[in-house]
Amino acid sequence: MALKRKSKQFKWHHKHLLGLRELSAEEITYILDTAKGFEQISTRSVKKAPPLRGKVVVNLFFEDSTRTRNSFALAASRLSADIIEFTRKMSSVSKGETLLDTARNLEAMGIDIVVIRHGAGGVPKFLSRNIKACVVNAGDGFCEHPTQGLLDVYTIRKIKGTLEGLKIAIVGDISHSRVARSDMWAMTKLGAEVTFVGPPTLMPAQVGRLPVKVSYSLDEVIEKVDVINMLRIQFERLGGNPFPSVREYSHYFGLTVERMKRAKSDILVMHPGPINRGLEMESEVADGRNSVILEQVTNGLAVRMAVLFLVNQAAAQEK
Amino acid sequence: MRNLAFISCSCYTQANIQSVLLLFGLLPAPVVACTGYAGTGAIMKVILDSGQIEKILKDLTGRILSEIPAEMDIAVIGIRSRGEVLAQRLSGRLSRHLGKDVQCGTLDITLYRDDLNSPRGTAQPLVRTTEIGFDIDDKIIILVDDVLYTGRSARAAMDALIDLGRPRAIRLAVLVDRLGRELPIQADYAGYKTDAAPGKLVQVNLVESDGKDEVVIE
Numbered sequence: 001m002a003l004k005r006k007s008k009q010f011k012w013h014h015k016h017l018l019g020l021r022e023l024s025a026e027e028i029t030y031i032l033d034t035a036k037g038f039e040q041i042s043t044r045s046v047k048k049a050p051p052l053r054g055k056v057v058v059n060l061f062f063e064d065s066t067r068t069r070n071s072f073a074l075a076a077s078r079l080s081a082d083i084i085e086f087t088r089k090m091s092s093v094s095k096g097e098t099l100l101d102t103a104r105n106l107e108a109m110g111i112d113i114v115v116i117r118h119g120a121g122g123v124p125k126f127l128s129r130n131i132k133a134c135v136v137n138a139g140d141g142f143c144e145h146p147t148q149g150l151l152d153v154y155t156i157r158k159i160k161g162t163l164e165g166l167k168i169a170i171v172g173d174i175s176h177s178r179v180a181r182s183d184m185w186a187m188t189k190l191g192a193e194v195t196f197v198g199p200p201t202l203m204p205a206q207v208g209r210l211p212v213k214v215s216y217s218l219d220e221v222i223e224k225v226d227v228i229n230m231l232r233i234q235f236e237r238l239g240g241n242p243f244p245s246v247r248e249y250s251h252y253f254g255l256t257v258e259r260m261k262r263a264k265s266d267i268l269v270m271h272p273g274p275i276n277r278g279l280e281m282e283s284e285v286a287d288g289r290n291s292v293i294l295e296q297v298t299n300g301l302a303v304r305m306a307v308l309f310l311v312n313q314a315a316a317q318e319k
Numbered sequence: 320m321r322n323l324a325f326i327s328c329s330c331y332t333q334a335n336i337q338s339v340l341l342l343f344g345l346l347p348a349p350v351v352a353c354t355g356y357a358g359t360g361a362i363m364k365v366i367l368d369s370g371q372i373e374k375i376l377k378d379l380t381g382r383i384l385s386e387i388p389a390e391m392d393i394a395v396i397g398i399r400s401r402g403e404v405l406a407q408r409l410s411g412r413l414s415r416h417l418g419k420d421v422q423c424g425t426l427d428i429t430l431y432r433d434d435l436n437s438p439r440g441t442a443q444p445l446v447r448t449t450e451i452g453f454d455i456d457d458k459i460i461i462l463v464d465d466v467l468y469t470g471r472s473a474r475a476a477m478d479a480l481i482d483l484g485r486p487r488a489i490r491l492a493v494l495v496d497r498l499g500r501e502l503p504i505q506a507d508y509a510g511y512k513t514d515a516a517p518g519k520l521v522q523v524n525l526v527e528s529d530g531k532d533e534v535v536i537e
């Protein structure tokens with residue numbers, strides 16, 4: 001029982017969560033510790049607690065999403081906030097309204113937290129500088145998807161105890177992946193060794209400047225890693241011909257039953273979803289005993305509750 | 320000279336406290352020691368030592384047992400952090416007396432606080448886990464905290480408990496009952512009563528969390 005009276009002098013002061021790159025290891029750990037307290041809300045008879053009572057959260061999604069949008073909506077409602085769902089197709093954006101006008105109009109209705117996903121990098125930051133409400137990044141371009149990064153490290157920490165010293169491979173379409181970037185920042189800050197794995201055509205141009213190792217062969221790393229995170233091939237973003245055929249990609253970079261035989265017996269298999277079954281991962285692996293893909297989704301809810309709670313706390317302290 | 324002034328000042332308050340103790344008939348022996356807490360600059364006086372804390376817990380256990388029929392289903396739930404430790408001790412005592420296992424749980428009330436949206440000076444409370452591994456429905460819940468003061472923690476704890484189920488009754492047991500209620504809440508089982516002035520710190524230290532059992536007052 002580690003109870004210390006004067007140890008908890010740490011104060012969370014970010015009213016926006018824009019990315020994990022700018023957070024310290026201590027701040028990331030604080031979010032994870034906070035999320036732990038939110039887990040039980042989802043398992044009890046009254047699945048609601050009052051800390052965001054009377055607050056309004058807007059889900060401002062300019063890109064499609066099922067998991068993240070629903071997870072944020074559920075997280076907000078479990079904390080007793082009201083939630084407004086905004087999607088591009090059902091809004092005045094299709095009539096030509098600018099992003100800032102949309103946000104300011106929503107703000108004029110008295111909203112407190114904006115959860116935004118946008119195809120262009122930097123939009124959450126832009127928004128945070130121009131409106132008073134808290135801004136939570138739910139994915140911007142190829143930059144960051146901080147809550148996914150947090151739920152990934154939360155899941156790993158929950159099972160492995162710590163990230164310190166773990167070897168983690170992130171495999172697939174790194175260049176188009178904001179998940180890979182947020183994962184990289186969170187995992188390396190918490191002491192893990194991250195390797196990006198994929199064909200050279202799917203590596204970011206300046207990958208050498210990032211705090212990761214790079215490998216172009218999954219077979220080289222599969223035996224060494226404690227955690228493997230398989231990214232989705234994002235066909236909607238792929239330009240040109242990054243790989244000759246889907247079969248060839250799957251042959252070299254897919255997580256197959258065959259490859260799993262060479263992996264550590266306690267390897268964690270992760271995927272941010274949605275899975276292209278049979279492409280980056282065989283179904284038997286996705287549903288296998290090493291897979292924590294559904295735990296990731298469950299943990300995502302607790303992590304998002306913690307994030308909404310903390311940004312709102314920081315805003316309250318600002319008053 | 321300065322030291323002298325401090326001592327005489329603390330002797331004065333010491334006398335005050337003793338008279339309060341006598342008033343409530345709760346003072347076994349007039350042993351009140353002075354402790355200077357390093358770094359804080361404040362003079363802290365020990366108002367309860369480990370023997371007195373033990374005696375209070377024994378007394379609380381006796382009162383709970385005499386009021387609640389033995390066939391009733393009792394469980395003890397402590398409010399983090401010091402209430403958690405006291406609840407464990409209380410449930411141990413109750414288990415021994417009743418000859419059956421009295422379940423014990425821990426409640427984190429952070430999400431139910433009424434000051435979450437008001438600015439605070441220093442650190443914010445960390446949301447911690449609630450660990451109640453049993454069904455609270457139809458049980459008599461002995462809610463345990465170290466100090467009952469404004470009553471706001473007790474209010475938050477009751478709301479948190481109701482979200483977990485529907486207990487048959489909730490009873491409040493505290494080690495220290497301090498004057499200064501802001502809500503219509505009273506303890507069913509109170510140990511030591513004090514009227515420490517507003518703004519003064521009343522701090523409960525326990526072996527499990529702080530290394531030793533004592534209650535100190537600024």
